[in-house]
Amino acid sequence: MILEPGVPLRRAECYLQHLVTTESALRALFGGVLIGLAAAIALIANGRIAGISGTLGKALHADDDGGRPFRVAFLVGLIATGVVGAHLVPGAFGANVAGTAQLAIAGLLVGVGTTLGNGCTSGHGVCGISRGSKRSLVAVIVFMGTAMVTVAVRGAL
Amino acid sequence: MKPATAAFAGVLFAIGLIVSDMTSPGRIVGFLELSDPTLMFVMGGAIGVYAPFAWLARKRRSPLFARSFHLPRSNAIDLPLVAGAVIFGVGWGLSGLCPGPALVASGTGRLDTLIFVGAMIAGIAFCKLAKPRV
Numbered sequence: 001m002i003l004e005p006g007v008p009l010r011r012a013e014c015y016l017q018h019l020v021t022t023e024s025a026l027r028a029l030f031g032g033v034l035i036g037l038a039a040a041i042a043l044i045a046n047g048r049i050a051g052i053s054g055t056l057g058k059a060l061h062a063d064d065d066g067g068r069p070f071r072v073a074f075l076v077g078l079i080a081t082g083v084v085g086a087h088l089v090p091g092a093f094g095a096n097v098a099g100t101a102q103l104a105i106a107g108l109l110v111g112v113g114t115t116l117g118n119g120c121t122s123g124h125g126v127c128g129i130s131r132g133s134k135r136s137l138v139a140v141i142v143f144m145g146t147a148m149v150t151v152a153v154r155g156a157l
Numbered sequence: 158m159k160p161a162t163a164a165f166a167g168v169l170f171a172i173g174l175i176v177s178d179m180t181s182p183g184r185i186v187g188f189l190e191l192s193d194p195t196l197m198f199v200m201g202g203a204i205g206v207y208a209p210f211a212w213l214a215r216k217r218r219s220p221l222f223a224r225s226f227h228l229p230r231s232n233a234i235d236l237p238l239v240a241g242a243v244i245f246g247v248g249w250g251l252s253g254l255c256p257g258p259a260l261v262a263s264g265t266g267r268l269d270t271l272i273f274v275g276a277m278i279a280g281i282a283f284c285k286l287a288k289p290r291v
Contacts, residue, residue: 018184020193028195031177032202038170039203040210045162047220047227050170052257053281060278061285065227073160075260077167082264085175093265094181097253100269107259107273109248111280114256117241118229121255122170124242125200130208131228138234139242144189146246151189154251 018094039127046070051123052078053114117143159222171261173203180262182253189250 018024039050048055048070059071086093096103114120117139119128124143128136177199178184187193219225249255254262254273263274 018178018181018187018193018195020195024178024195025198028177028198029202031173031175031179032199032204033206034169034173034176035199036173036203036206036210038166038168038173039207041162041166041169043207043214043220043226044210044217045166045221045223046159047214047223047225048163049228050166052255052260056256056260056278057281057285060281067227069160070163070223073163074167074170077164078171078257079167079260079264081168081171081175082180082261083266084264085171085180085261086265089175090265092175092178092180093262093267094178094183096267096269096273097182097186098251100272103252103254103269103273104276106248106252106254107276108280108283109244109251110254110256110259110273111248111277111282112284113241113243113245113248113280115241115281115284116237117245118231118238120245120257121249122257126203126207127211128229130204131211133229133232135229135232135234135238139238142239142242143246143249146243147250148189148191150247150250151186155190 035122035126036130039122042070042074043127048074049123049127050074051119051127053110053120054118054123057115113143162222170257173199174258174261177202179258182258185249185253185255185258189253 042048042050048067055071055074058067059075119139124136124139129140174180178195179199184193184195188196214226252273259274259277262270
């Protein structure tokens with residue numbers, strides 16, 4: 001990874017912290033396999049899509065489809081693992097790349113956007129694409145493209 | 158049995174995100190800058206494993222521990238889908254955080270990550286109140 005002169009420190013730090021190696025690629029693939037298995041369990045055992053935004057949104061909002069026990073249990077497992085993981089492997093939780101005000105705005109946009117568009121990286125990205133949903137494929141292309149443009153614009157400012 | 162499998166799925170999902178370093182926003186920003194392909198390995202692994210189960214689910218009448226499948230029925234490529242994806246993309250690009258990694262990383266108790274998650278929940282609540290049953 002080459003650091004060009006004039007790259008803002010924050011971006012340079014990202015490069016330094018996140019080297020891409022064969023080992024990191026294999027870990028990513030293995031992590032992806034675990035995510036796929038987790039989503040498969042949600043589907044085969046419980047008949048549910050393991051999309052995080054939808055699971056969170058419908059757990060918060062009373063929904064009459066009887067899915068609340070699944071959603072609450074799934075989210076408790078997810079967040080509890082985050083708490084345990086933060087203690088066992090703190091190094092796996094890299095620093096945020098934006099200030100507090102920008103994170104607040106970004107969080108709001110992520111909440112509104114995933115609710116309006118009915119899904120995020122997991123629901124549309126993993127589950128939707130695997131199911132061959134054209135709707136999800138369009139969503140993924142649009143949100144990845146928009147995010148790439150956002151990063152480029154932010155870097156140029 | 159049903160909540161136990163759901164909790165186990167949540168645990169496994171979070172371990173997958175941590176192992177693949179998706180809980181580091183710098184990785185995501187690196188991908189979006191086209192300098193770090195890690196996210197593609199994660200997506201590839203996840204889709205590769207999930208796709209056969211998605212196919213299997215289509216052959217079955219019901220899941221193992223529930224009466225029926227609850228799968229999205231909409232095929233419409235409409236304005237809410239595209240506008241929502243654009244809004245989500247801007248937030249994702251600004252922060253390097255999407256809902257799964259953000260919830261898992263909230264386990265660190267870091268104030269800035271908790272602010273992101275709080276704002277995300279406020280965004281969800283705003284949408285649900287503005288248009289119930291989204």
